Amino acid sequence: MKVETIELPKKYHGAVEHWRRHNFKDYELLMDDWEKYFPTDEKFCLCAKMEVGTPDVIQIGEQKGEKKRIKPDELTENQAMHLLAIIKAQASTEFGSIQQHSGTLDRAMDDQDRAWVMRVMAEELRHGYQMLHLLLSEDWSHVSGGITGEQMVEEILSMTTGSHVLDSFNLDYDSFVDNVTFAAIIDRVGKYQLTMQKVCAYKPMADSMPPMLREEAFHLAAGVIPMRRWAQKAAQGDPLISMHMMQDSLNKWVPRGLEMFGDECGGHTNLKYGFKDLSNRAAVEQYYVAITKMTRDIYARFLRARFPDYSPEKIETTLRELESTRGTHHGVAFADLLRVPDKRFFRRKGEHAFLMVGIDGETFEDAEQYLHYLAKHLNDGYIASRDMRNYADCLRKVAAGEMTRDQAVKAMPKLKRVGGSCPCSRSVRWVMEEANGEQQTVAVRNH
Ligand SMILES: [Fe+2]
Ligand SMILES: [Fe+2]
Known part of the structure; x- marks a missing residue:
């Protein structure tokens, strides 16, 4: 693999550095400690990285077989508008996640976990920088409604938690459990998006993907590895971490992660334009299988730590038995393990928006009853948030017939x-x- 690195013009590089000083205060500390925590990894560089030697020919969609586009005006106007929105949304998510992580970073119980999250933040900064490079290195003015590159950068850097494009990036973290779960669940959505965009008919976008994906693999590890360790600790009776805490965090993030793929029925424009190689539904199905597998691996570790004498076969049989009976095995109840909530649970976008469905697929008729159920399955800090209040207001109106589900989807204020x-x-x-x-x-x- 060969990568070309590019720095933004001084003014914009400076703007990102300035933003970083406000939103990622411990960046210098990470740079100072880099060799201590990541001795074998190349040091972080704030620059755009373009993969060299990727395919020149469009791989999917209506222009399949034609040469990939290298300038926005080689795309049709609709294609360019659509792609501009994708790049801006992507940039917003990258910067947004740094703001979320920084809120609870200092509450990490473990220095290494903290250092890993800081590296994730630095790499998200680079991803945001990469998207700014795509916006600034070419002229998008014919499809930006007269907004200049400089104004687009200003708009993106002025977003804060609450004003980002996608919901997942508008929720505050309630504890360091969220930093970790977010990396395991939401960064994994990022991995799917980037993988789909590797085919992108706009070559600078496609070339941006492989370096970002290599970094994304580390982000997933920054989520999954602490979760595995926590499961083992919980099994050994550590009073400071529990499966219950992790479950509440999964309940908070999985529904938002599923929604990041876009409406289950959509995504065909991306296929037609050659920007992605999967429809939303196909991608979300694959993602759901992956997070289910990840979660099972974590609770298998819980079981192994609880029953250290069991053989791997006995662990597997016990798991199957617990999954099918949903009962108890020597003091471990199925409900004590982790589970990925039903796809319809706590949704506010897409085909399941504002349905009242529980984690295990149970359905509710009454909004108050459902809100009580949610309050039991989400952490207290989140329950007492403005986000939950907005959701509850909309849900009540939908249940009372004062609002359609469609209206409610659009009514969640930002x-x-x-x-x-x-x-x-x-x-x-x-x-x-x-x-x-x-x-x-x-x-x-x-x-
Ligand atoms: Fe990223
Ligand atoms: Fe990431």
């Missing part, structure tokens, strides 16, 4: 910070954006 691209700008305003595009000011800060 918080947006306007006025100044940088947290040190002198005056900012937060607005709540309603489904109809109207804005309502909810907070103002003046210096």
